[in-house]
Amino acid sequence: MSALAGVATCFSWLAAVLMLLQVSVDIIGKFLFGMPVPGTAEVVASYYMIVLVFMALPLVEKRGDTIAVDVLYERFGPRLKLASRIIALLMTLAFYLVFAWTTFEAAMKSMAVREVVLGSREFQVWPSRFFLPAGCLLAAAVVVLRQVAALSGRKD
Amino acid sequence: ENYTASTWFAPTHLLSHFPYMEWQEAVAKATDGRVSFEVYNGGTLLPPKATMSGVADGVAQVGIVYPGYQPAELPLNNVLIDASFVSDDHYAAAFAYTDLIMTNPDVYAEWAANGVVVGPGFATAIYNFVCASPVFDLSQAAGKKFRTAGAAQVDFVEKIGGIAVSVPFSEVYTGLQRGSLDCALVDPTTLIVGPKLAEVASDVTELPVGIIIGASWVYNKSFWRGLPVEDRRILMDQMILALARMEIGYEVQGNEGIEGSRAQGVKVAPPESDLADALARFNANFLSELPAATAERFHIDPPDALLEDFLARQEAWKERLAGVDLQDQDAIVALLNEHIFSKIDVDTYGMSD
Amino acid sequence: MDRVDIGFVGVALTIVFILFRVPVGVVLATVGFVGIAVLTSIKAAWSIASNVPFELIGDWNLSAIPMFLLMGFLASEAGLTRGLFQAARIFLNRVPGGLASATVVASALFAAASGSSVATAASFSRIAIPEMLDAHYDRGLACGSVAVAGTLGALIPPSILMILFGIFAEVSIGKLFLAGVVPGILSALVFILLITFRVVARPDLAPRTDVIVTRQEKLAAVLDIWPLPLLIALVIGSIFAGIVTPTEAGALGALIAALIAMARRSLTVRIFSKSVVDTIAGTASIFVVIVGASIFARFVALSGMAGELTDLLAFAIERPILLVVLTSVIYVFLGMFLESVSLMLLTLPLLLPLYHSAGIDLIWFGVICVKLLEIGLVTPPVGLNVYVIKGALGDRVSLGQIFRGTTWFLAADLVTLALLIAFPVISLWLPALSK
Ligand code: NA
């Protein structure tokens, strides 16, 4: 679980740092030297943001950082709590797996046509599309492994 | 029956008002409610890049599509979009593009291959420099920051010594206001409606630096083919009318943008000869390189014939329009029927690939 | 069951699942997906799920969120923020709840540099809340003040919501910006009054720190606080000087925060790395909700629910105030479930014709609309500012505690809203002056 989340986190971490550096260099270049870094807006939007967000999903699941409302849950009895957790688990898995599937299809289609975005320059974006299914799939794996760990922990 | 239509514009924007809001009312009336569309504006149903595939998948039955978002799927359409950088008449650009997407088998086939039936196109008003300081000659352009969209605009801005900056359209207003931008390449309607750039601009240079062209109505194939022929005829008639009204709308609002800006104290003037010459030289060079450049970019055979055809059709339209009042709807509809739609048989149009 | 009924069933199911502690983004996406499939076809739902997330997240404007988060994390991890609250403790020593009020003032200042409420809340959630918790402030008060102070982000210019409103309503963005200034300051003042009165009534909410401070300590505090005002001044200054857009300001702010921390020798590789990890986790947890909301918004649109609700308002055209009040009720209600941009994009096309026919000043309505959308940012169950704080603080506070903390502020905001509705001059005075 940690290894899966760790590898994905590295990608996301790198995307955040590169975003920080490239946007900073772009601003400084633009205003001190009249030389923006070409394609900054496109790289930030189509690569850094995508990688940053989707490759961080396994980390979010590992840390249990998903945004949920626990107001009522805290007052539930053990049976309702169990029901809540099963519903949440199934819906979360459905969410990640359906997204992994749909975005994988979209990525394959995008690769087949070598998708580009419109910007100041033509810019290939199709490789970035594969980070969506990858992040979703890894997050689903972390959810399952976390559940298995919790169950086996209880048996011990 | 009630169907779904999708645009990513505000309902009052020209590209929603004429081809969708007003059009759907006319369609519902003409078909006695057999065909009526609920229009989802502002991208609330389909965002721009997802519109063509969304229509093909039946999320909406019809939507507006900018082919620039799908260069890989619509390479020939993108050749035309690139070539429209040299257009200097929005009627001619809109009508020549409409003619090609609906009657040129290769251009039409690109749409059919993506699961949709394409209808008439659109063209915005011609783009100009809208600036927060005077940019009428080359020395004034040097070192200035221009908001650009698209490779041709970037190349031209760099050619005249400017800095091409890529910022979202929503940031143009504050950019001009605060000085992070000196100029934006925009169509003149945005001076007094939408972002109202006249509030923050001081100078407008009447230099034709591009236009946006696209397909106003792209239909889900099975929806189109499922309609009885009398309803398809009504849709087609109403599209022709809306096409004319939309381009007249751009003419009127473009003029209002220019006049309204003048009234607010903005200087609107043509460029000095050095800047105008720079554009003329750029355009000549651009056109001569375009077939090879687009052939490489879009992995197609050099589209020399298509480009010549597009330019010739625009010239022909400019000649035809020279003789009529540009705001006379009936005259323009008559010209459209005579030169484009008389060639199209609605009974079979879009019914087979 | 007609489509509006399906829409209402979807909303009801959404509430139930959210209360069953299913992650909010997952609920919105799942209900939205199934709802679209029921209303149109599975193929259509599949098409939306394939394309919307990529197009939504691949947006340059949204990149401000991680960068402002990172700026806050760096500033707080490197200890840059403590000084400000040390100074606040000293200079607002006698003001009850001084740290919370200082947060409101600082957020209002920051709002003048940020177009986004979420970014404002994101920055201060890491800067102000830990300090207030360390000072033994009530958790609800600490988080609530940051959540609502964050809502000043879109009311005080620059404002992404106002630019969107200006484009959709075809009114002057410049005037909208001017119109937001006084209501923004008024909102901040009302928050500060509320904090002061509440803490006077219940001193245990914010323990007084009646320490006797020496002049030396005061001087040390002032010398220690320079980095944060400098950071804010550089970020605000660079936007107003036109050097950067608010989006770029996020990266610039994070860079400056890192440089200041380095200069103070408080930035280690470990601290930097941890700040980035917290940033990406916080960003991703917010974006799961944004993705879910974008699919859910399409379901709501297709259900025609928004249209149904607007139809009910048609009778109010004769009485503009009634129309505004009813709109407010609907926005507050829908604001519970929808994120602000989706809510605005869904309702404006239906509301604007009504407002045009009622002859209501759209600049005034723009301010009220943004204020209403801001209220929606802190109402449960879908309150993005609250989630931002939760995302930034993790296990230190529960969502329930934050939402409870915002309740009092919501009441105060309704008072501000009533003032804005009753006295249009509050909004329209400044734009009129500029003519
Ligand atoms: Na702001």
Ligand code: NA
């Ligand atoms: Na809410």
